[in-house]
Amino acid sequence: MKVSFILNGKPEKADERAGTTLFDYLRAQGLFSVKYGSDRGETGADSVLIDDKIYNSSLLLLYRLENKSVVTLEYFSSGTGIHPLQAAFINEGAIQCGYCTPGLILAAEALLKRVSAPSELEVRQALAGVYCRCTGYVKPIKAVMKYSGSEL
Amino acid sequence: MWNSIKKIIKPVTLTEAWQDKKRNSSFYSGGSYLLADKPEEIETLIDLQELLKSKIFINEDILYLGAAAELQLIMDRLKRELPEYPLIKAIQNSCPSINIRNQRSVGGEIGQNRPSSDVLVFLHAVKARLTVFKEDESSVSIRNWDGKGIITEISLPVKFKSINYQRYAVIPSAPAIVVITGVNFGDNFEFAVGGTADLIQNFQVPAAKWNNEAALSLARTAGANFKEDHLGSAEYKISLLETAFKRTGEVL
Numbered sequence: 001m002k003v004s005f006i007l008n009g010k011p012e013k014a015d016e017r018a019g020t021t022l023f024d025y026l027r028a029q030g031l032f033s034v035k036y037g038s039d040r041g042e043t044g045a046d047s048v049l050i051d052d053k054i055y056n057s058s059l060l061l062l063y064r065l066e067n068k069s070v071v072t073l074e075y076f077s078s079g080t081g082i083h084p085l086q087a088a089f090i091n092e093g094a095i096q097c098g099y100c101t102p103g104l105i106l107a108a109e110a111l112l113k114r115v116s117a118p119s120e121l122e123v124r125q126a127l128a129g130v131y132c133r134c135t136g137y138v139k140p141i142k143a144v145m146k147y148s149g150s151e152l
Numbered sequence: 153m154w155n156s157i158k159k160i161i162k163p164v165t166l167t168e169a170w171q172d173k174k175r176n177s178s179f180y181s182g183g184s185y186l187l188a189d190k191p192e193e194i195e196t197l198i199d200l201q202e203l204l205k206s207k208i209f210i211n212e213d214i215l216y217l218g219a220a221a222e223l224q225l226i227m228d229r230l231k232r233e234l235p236e237y238p239l240i241k242a243i244q245n246s247c248p249s250i251n252i253r254n255q256r257s258v259g260g261e262i263g264q265n266r267p268s269s270d271v272l273v274f275l276h277a278v279k280a281r282l283t284v285f286k287e288d289e290s291s292v293s294i295r296n297w298d299g300k301g302i303i304t305e306i307s308l309p310v311k312f313k314s315i316n317y318q319r320y321a322v323i324p325s326a327p328a329i330v331v332i333t334g335v336n337f338g339d340n341f342e343f344a345v346g347g348t349a350d351l352i353q354n355f356q357v358p359a360a361k362w363n364n365e366a367a368l369s370l371a372r373t374a375g376a377n378f379k380e381d382h383l384g385s386a387e388y389k390i391s392l393l394e395t396a397f398k399r400t401g402e403v404l
Contacts, residue, residue, distance in 0.1 A: 001160065018197075019157030021187065040188040044251050053224075056251045059187040063160060064201070107250070128325065129249030 005065040008075040016062055022048065023058035026072060033073035033102040037131070044130030047103035048072055054110040054129065073102035076109075085109060088147035089140065096134030103130035108144045117150045154190045160197045166285045166302060172198050179302060181220055182257035185264050204259065204304060210234075217306040219259025223247055223271070226258060234310055238317040238333070242270040248325040259303040262294065267346040268327040270319060276344035276352050277333035278315070280308040295354055313338055316403035318396040319347075322383070329383050330392040334400035341404050343370065345393065349377040362404070367397035 002015045007029075014025060023046045026034045034057055037043025041056035048057045049071040076083035085105055088094075095101050104127055111118055111126035118126070123144045127137060145152050160180075163169035173179065177196035180186060181204060186194075205218030208229045215234075217226060223243045230240050246261070246269050247253050261271050262282065280294045284301040294306075313336040319328040330347040341362055343355040353374050357366055375390035383389075 017153070017157075018160050019154035021153060024153050039190065041184060041249070041252055044249065047251060053254045054251050055254055056249075059184050059252070059255060061154070061157075061160075061183065061187070061197075064183075110250075125244075126250060129251035 001063040003063050003066050005067060006069040008071060008078065012070075014062060018061070018063065020062045021058050022060040022062050022065060022070070023056075025062050026057060026070075031072045031074055035099055035102065037100075042131070043100070044103045044107070045100055047106045047130060049106050049110055052110060052113045054107050054126075056129070071106070073105060076105070085112075085144075085147050088143040092139045092143035092146065094135060094139035094143040100130050100132045100134075104132060104140050108140075108147075111144070112148055117148055118144070119150065120145065120152060123150075154187065154194075156190075156192045156195055157197060158195045160199055162199045162202065164203075166203055166289075166304070167287075169198055169200060169203060169302060170286060172196075179263075182222065182255050182260045184252050184256040185260060200302065204257075204302075206257075210310060213309060213311045215308050215310050217258050217308075219262075219303045219305060220257050222254055223256050223258060223261065224250060224253035227253065237310060238315055239271070239274055239308075242274040242317060242333070245319060245321075245324070245328070245331075246270040246272075258306060262297075262303055262306065263299075265299060267349050267352050268331075269346065270317075270328060270331050273331050273344045273346035273352055274317065274333045275306070275308060276346075276354055277335050277342055278308045278312070279342065280306055282306055312336060314404050316400045318400050320392050320396065330378075330389060330396055332393070332396040332400055334397075334404050336404040341401065343397070343400065345374045347378070348381060348383060348389070349374070350379075351377060353377060359404075362401050364398060367401055368394050370397050 001018050004013050035045035037045030041059045046057045050068050107127050107130050123141050161172050178194045179200050180197040181200045204220035206220040207218040208221050209216050227243050230237050275294050281291050282303050283291050283305040285304055286301040315335045317333045319331040321328045328347045332345050335342045341357045346352045371390050371394035374393050378389040380386045
């Protein structure tokens, strides 16, 4: 099936089998920040932003992306350096194995598009779709709060 | 990759969609449940996204939800307009992941008919009505729906004498072992019970006859549909049910 959408700021045209998920397609394009967690959306390691909202790419069929804008973490580093939100995660030591980190950063970005100075509860709820088994969420939450200028 | 999918149909009308429904095909709206399971027997998806509305509005104390309205959209709207309405918590508990709430439609949540869904238990308790399309559109109570047809709209009351929602789970983000919503409609208390049971059960008790004995009796009746599993014995679940009924009744 043919589909046209915006991928990381650039027009993208795809012609894939009907059952192709967005996850399959992104990995095939070499966008490896989108990780395999499960096929069931249980981990959020496969998170992407679609029109500024967070979704699990393995639960979306590619053809549904017509005219939408898809962002993966690669887009954050496509300028001259890393995104300040990524820097905030580094500065707080909010990364251990790093597998879930792209999903956590995209989830935080989706929240900050809606709420500029979120509460801790709002941050917790926003990150709840991405499983992190290393950090216990303490440092990622701190990173998002500090980045947004919110008080802990 | 969902390998068994060979074709995706985008019908222009609900009549066409209903006629397209054949063996080895499935209606497809939000798709979060379908894509998670990827059943191999499904070869054709009938995409309803363009046909179903996601409109949410309140009119004369009735909340109307287009079947395609995503759970997150409903939560956001209710938080603004009815911040105390327990459906917000039921959605949050049914689906703790915002990633999935952004995708999952309320129609799909009903269509899946999972007793562990806090949302479904809530809709049963408040006696939500469904507009369902088969050959034409008709309205049916969620309690009487036979599971056939295309849900196009859900309507539910937003004002009650009182309402209470209780759930017991291993951790807040886990599916409930026991979930109960109770509603005081004036003369009667209405309860819906779900969780690790085989089905959602509905009970009605005259408000004047509510006491601890009634709570225990309901717990035993409802408990017959809860089996022993890794989460606990049947007796343990009856005990949880009794506590949930009592606490709900106290609030009502």
